Amino acid sequence: MVIKNLLPVVAGLALVGAVLAVPVATAAPAPAGTIAAAPDIPVANVQAHLNQLQTIATNNGGNRAHGKPGYKASIDYVKAKLDAAGWVTSVKTFTQSGATGYNLIADWPGGDENSVLMAGSHLDSVAAGPGINDNGTGSAGLLEVALAVSGNQLKPAKHLRFGWWGAEELGLVGSTNYVNSLSATEKSKIKGYLNFDMTGSPNPGYFVYSASGQPTGSIDLQRVLEEHFAAIGVPTELTTVGGRSDHAAFAQAGIPIGGLFTGAEGTKTAAQAQKWGGTANTAYDACYHRACDRTTNVNATALDRNTDAVAYSIWKLAGTGGGTPGKRFENQTDVAIPDLTTVESPVTVSGVTGNAPSALQVGVDIRHTFRGDLQIDLVAPDGTAYRLKSTSSSDSADNVNTTYTVNASSEVANGTWKLQVRDTARNDTGTINGWFLQF
Numbered sequence: 001m002v003i004k005n006l007l008p009v010v011a012g013l014a015l016v017g018a019v020l021a022v023p024v025a026t027a028a029p030a031p032a033g034t035i036a037a038a039p040d041i042p043v044a045n046v047q048a049h050l051n052q053l054q055t056i057a058t059n060n061g062g063n064r065a066h067g068k069p070g071y072k073a074s075i076d077y078v079k080a081k082l083d084a085a086g087w088v089t090s091v092k093t094f095t096q097s098g099a100t101g102y103n104l105i106a107d108w109p110g111g112d113e114n115s116v117l118m119a120g121s122h123l124d125s126v127a128a129g130p131g132i133n134d135n136g137t138g139s140a141g142l143l144e145v146a147l148a149v150s151g152n153q154l155k156p157a158k159h160l161r162f163g164w165w166g167a168e169e170l171g172l173v174g175s176t177n178y179v180n181s182l183s184a185t186e187k188s189k190i191k192g193y194l195n196f197d198m199t200g201s202p203n204p205g206y207f208v209y210s211a212s213g214q215p216t217g218s219i220d221l222q223r224v225l226e227e228h229f230a231a232i233g234v235p236t237e238l239t240t241v242g243g244r245s246d247h248a249a250f251a252q253a254g255i256p257i258g259g260l261f262t263g264a265e266g267t268k269t270a271a272q273a274q275k276w277g278g279t280a281n282t283a284y285d286a287c288y289h290r291a292c293d294r295t296t297n298v299n300a301t302a303l304d305r306n307t308d309a310v311a312y313s314i315w316k317l318a319g320t321g322g323g324t325p326g327k328r329f330e331n332q333t334d335v336a337i338p339d340l341t342t343v344e345s346p347v348t349v350s351g352v353t354g355n356a357p358s359a360l361q362v363g364v365d366i367r368h369t370f371r372g373d374l375q376i377d378l379v380a381p382d383g384t385a386y387r388l389k390s391t392s393s394s395d396s397a398d399n400v401n402t403t404y405t406v407n408a409s410s411e412v413a414n415g416t417w418k419l420q421v422r423d424t425a426r427n428d429t430g431t432i433n434g435w436f437l438q439f
Contacts, residue, residue, distance in 0.1 A: 221258025368430025381415025
């Protein structure tokens with residue numbers, strides 16, 4: 001990941017998982033003529049790829065940087081895996097700092113080539129170290145998801161295209177070169193780009209790229225990524241990544257973007273440590289851009305959760321029938337939240353059989369200048385209130401933009417549900433920008 005300032009919008013579980021020699025599991029293919037739901041990606045498989053990237057770095061001067069033999073060997077490793085699995089690959093070259101750079105592009109045959117879903121990760125490291133978290137984790141996770149696509153013989157509605165980028169650490173060079181090489185027509189065919197950069201930080205946060213200020217359609221990518229974590233009961237925070245990683249060139253081209261990130265040199269707050277585990281007042285990745293960014297610098301739990309989120313988003317956004325079944329009901333009408341008042345925003349649910357799910361997803365987008373003042377409840381059609389957020393005088397940040405999971409299985413699904421927001425103090429006001437229920 002390129003060094004720039006990173007600001008969490010709403011600022012993981014530690015226990016560093018060393019990546020050792022591991023057995024490789026193989027996902028069973030889906031029965032002929034069917035499309036499987038998003039698979040659980042075995043973290044052991046992803047760790048096996050990281051071990052290979054570490055070996056490549058060790059055998060090539062300790063790094064996998066642009067212009068160095070370790071980077072080309074990394075490209076060759078990923079390409080060989082994809083070629084054997086039936087992906088159609090091509091290597092695109094460019095020049096940076098007097099050296100040849102390489103992007104690896106992989107297309108999965110089939111799908112609507114006028115409606116492309118792209119995903120990508122940078123494969124290069126800095127010169128100082130092997131870059132196993134930054135960004136072996138994103139690259140290895142994306143590779144294993146690509147192999148799961150092949151293993152399931154996926155037949156998505158959209159055309160799938162994955163990219164492994166070179167020279168990201170020198171200023172997003174490879175991904176920018178790729179996007180700039182596309183005609184306006186080819187750019188218009190890309191309906192979304194997902195970026196995965198540092199997905200196994202040793203003191204992880206669980207960050208989803210914010211759609212705020214990004215091209216139209218980015219909110220759909222953000223919500224799908226949030227859904228996975230909500231379904232497994234892991235809270236997320238939105239982060240404004242700016243021009244820090246390879247999504248930037250796609251965003252500049254007007255392509256909707258989304259992505260995942262577990263943190264770099266930034267410091268985990270006490271509130272985040274309470275929520276996610278790990279160590280407060282310590283960097284998410286103390287080995288960021290250092291020689292110690294080795295296989296021992298990866299949190300296996302974060303890597304597992306994020307890689308499963310990659311698969312979930314690919315399966316769902318590509319139109320495979322994967323992801324959460326059911327319907328989304330939402331209200332995007334603004335509701336002002338004055339001081340010392342309680343306001344409600346209703347959503348009417350219809351056409352859903354039986355009760356609500358045990359993992360009902362409640363997406364909330366509230367703009368407020370002191371979110372610690374807010375008490376937020378989901379009110380079921382029968383009047384039962386489910387507490388989503390309590391007040392906290394120590395939570396001085398602004399805005400609430402996250403997805404909660406509620407066990408609403410005792411509630412009849414159909415009827416009018418309400419998001420109830422109470423402002424409990426003076427001097428700070430806000431607005432419910434919108435919210436949704438995912439059944």
